[in-house]
Amino acid sequence: MRRVSFPYMGTSYIPFEKLITAFGNEVVVPQRPTEETISYGTKYAPEFACYPFKIVLGTYIQALKAGANTLVSSGGVGPCRAGLYTTLQEKILKDLGYEFEMIVLEPPGRHLKDLMHNIKKLINTRLTLRDYLNIGRFTWKQLVLLDKVERLSHKTRPLEVKKGESTQVYKKCVELIAGAEEYKDLTDIERETQQLYDAIEKRDYDPIKIGIVGEIYVLMEPSSNLEIEEILGELGVYVERSMFLSGYTISNAVMDLFHMAGERDAKKMAAPYFKEMCGGHGRESIGNSIIFAKRGFDGIIQLSPFTCIPEIVAKSILPKVCKEHGVRFLTISLDEQTGKEGLRTRLEAFVDLLMAKRKKTKPVKVKSLVAKEMA
Numbered sequence: 001m002r003r004v005s006f007p008y009m010g011t012s013y014i015p016f017e018k019l020i021t022a023f024g025n026e027v028v029v030p031q032r033p034t035e036e037t038i039s040y041g042t043k044y045a046p047e048f049a050c051y052p053f054k055i056v057l058g059t060y061i062q063a064l065k066a067g068a069n070t071l072v073s074s075g076g077v078g079p080c081r082a083g084l085y086t087t088l089q090e091k092i093l094k095d096l097g098y099e100f101e102m103i104v105l106e107p108p109g110r111h112l113k114d115l116m117h118n119i120k121k122l123i124n125t126r127l128t129l130r131d132y133l134n135i136g137r138f139t140w141k142q143l144v145l146l147d148k149v150e151r152l153s154h155k156t157r158p159l160e161v162k163k164g165e166s167t168q169v170y171k172k173c174v175e176l177i178a179g180a181e182e183y184k185d186l187t188d189i190e191r192e193t194q195q196l197y198d199a200i201e202k203r204d205y206d207p208i209k210i211g212i213v214g215e216i217y218v219l220m221e222p223s224s225n226l227e228i229e230e231i232l233g234e235l236g237v238y239v240e241r242s243m244f245l246s247g248y249t250i251s252n253a254v255m256d257l258f259h260m261a262g263e264r265d266a267k268k269m270a271a272p273y274f275k276e277m278c279g280g281h282g283r284e285s286i287g288n289s290i291i292f293a294k295r296g297f298d299g300i301i302q303l304s305p306f307t308c309i310p311e312i313v314a315k316s317i318l319p320k321v322c323k324e325h326g327v328r329f330l331t332i333s334l335d336e337q338t339g340k341e342g343l344r345t346r347l348e349a350f351v352d353l354l355m356a357k358r359k360k361t362k363p364v365k366v367k368s369l370v371a372k373e374m375a
């Protein structure tokens, strides 16, 4: 029997586990990255490898040790190193003596035949068309709901009266969603999660607003960015991330399949400054920074894995972009050496700077955003 594992990124393991189990496989759920994961990654990855490569490699080692015999990964295109990720990781792991099959799911727009062939390898039970529709409907709803409760945590955290309450509610919501068995459970849970967030006592306060842009893995996996969203929220900042997995899936799987430009708005906005594709999400970092600036955000934080080429290019363009759009920005470079206390100090200084600037501008009511999301 296939014992399947995959990279750990945010809460995505919850719908992936459901999906792969429903396809007739056993799942070895990947561990949330810890110091051990990173130490495996740094030990066996080439020195030049970027941080997400090391974390994912460490995760694979832990999954193989836990009994996985199949690893599933998304592919990558473009001139950065993402396209080589899985080939290199497979080679390193096989040289270490692990026996497994690596299944790479490439973007459908360019490799549809390969993608279908590889998905077939993961279907190891007899399923009817109705089963496929039910599985797809359930996992998509789960994914969307997980993103929704995370967004709500970003909106309520800076307003909470009791410190840490939004984080507790968020964890409870994730647990509820993970425990759902049927589609109907998810609609009931959606209502319940809204009630949980409604019940949090909130201050009448207009927080500083910061948009977070950057490379996908460090954006979406809190252990890799040292829980930056939580730190900022507890400093009283409303945080909005430029990328969530449900939106990313639509942009990069559904739209790619029909050869439509994914993340169209961000790329269009970036075009006057950054026209060429350079892999990763460098162009989107520029485009999303402009979108945040136009929406009245006070500041931008760019999350960049150390040595990430697309984000280095974006970083060199951001000073001009942010100056022209009247918004401050801060780049955080992340690797295994980055410490949480140092990060907190930098964030506090950045928030102080934005507060000083805010005194001259008209605040935007975040309460209305919370109400809109709840509606």
Ligand code: SF4
Residues within 6 Å of the ligand: 050, 051, 052, 080, 081, 082, 083, 215, 279, 280, 281, 305, 307, 308, 309, 310, 311
């Ligand atoms: S986008 Fe950056 S972090 Fe990701 S593979 Fe490319 S260079 Fe590495």
